[in-house]
Amino acid sequence: MTPRDIIDKSEKIAVISHIKPDGDNLGSLTAMSESLRLYGKDVDSIIIDSIPSNLKFLYGLDNYTSDINSNYDLLIMLDSSDENRLGSAKILIENSTKVFNIDHHISNEMNYDYNKVEPTRSSTGEILYVFLKENNLPIDKNVAESIFTAITSDSGSFRYDTVSSDTFKIAAELLEYDIDRDKINRNLFSSNSVAKVKLLETALERLEFYKDGKIGLTYLLEDDFTKFNAEDSDSDGIVEFIRDIDSVEISIYLRQVKNEFKGSFRSVEYNVEPIARKLGGGGHKRAAGFSIKSNDIDEVIKIVLNEI
Ligand SMILES: [Mn+2]
CATH class of the missing domain: 3.90.1640.10 (inorganic pyrophosphatase (n-terminal core))
Structure with a gap:
């Protein structure tokens, strides 16, 4: 049929x-x-x-x-x-x-x-x-x-x-x-909410670079979303914004949801899909995601950087 x-x-x-x-x-x-x-x-x-x-x-x-x-x-x-x-x-x-x-x-x-x-x-x-x-x-x-x-x-x-x-x-x-x-x-x-801009501002304040600026990483916590009365989708675009910084090859955005962190990778050229898969996720060559059960952001950052 x-x-x-x-x-x-x-x-x-x-x-x-x-x-x-x-x-x-x-x-x-x-x-x-x-x-x-x-x-x-x-x-x-x-x-x-x-x-x-x-x-x-x-x-x-x-x-x-x-x-x-x-x-x-x-x-x-x-x-x-x-x-x-x-x-x-x-x-x-x-x-x-x-x-x-x-x-x-x-x-x-x-x-x-x-x-x-x-x-x-x-x-x-x-x-x-x-x-x-x-x-x-x-x-x-x-x-x-x-x-x-x-x-x-x-x-x-x-x-x-x-x-x-x-x-x-x-x-x-x-x-x-x-x-x-x-x-x-x-x-x-062209329809960004104020909450979205506030989340971006917070994410950029926390942005850290690794490996000579080739890796850019930031995160948002549940409290940030509460504070700005933001929805999950208001953080869309953050990981691309960081990828688009000239030195960055791989960007990572981590988002706390209850007892875990959901992660997103974007890359300019590097294949991030296998990294995401090793972390239990998946996706595409230049856009992939995963989640890690933990409430300790420092621990999660360590795990992710280590895998890269
Ligand atoms: Mn699709």
């Missing part, structure tokens, strides 16, 4: 986000959901975590559910490298007849009824565009804007090396839908 056959046979479909959803995840989710709705399907868009304020503009995001107690004929996972990315919504995998796995994470080894995992693609949004075309599913202006948002946010505005001629061809095709790029760019890049 082709994925299109499975979709045709499915009455109730769920499209699910991962925890800590980003632009690629929510752009892909809204695009897939809307395309299937245009096709006439009954679709639940399931979001299990808070939506970053700069992504709330995405079409259809005012119409989602956090309910994970239904059964579905088809569950579509997007941009999720493993089952744990679904958090408590993992149960939906068991409660769905068929499961699709569409993603671009190299560490994705899941094997369901349909798998489209292409690590050479810039984003899940890019893969999704090809998927919709291959399966003759509808694309309108709203779908195109969601996909463009997904690609733009996961490709660093078409800068990362997973960006191929295909990425630009797809972007060019998306422009044919008369998408509002100004709206997308304003929301993605």
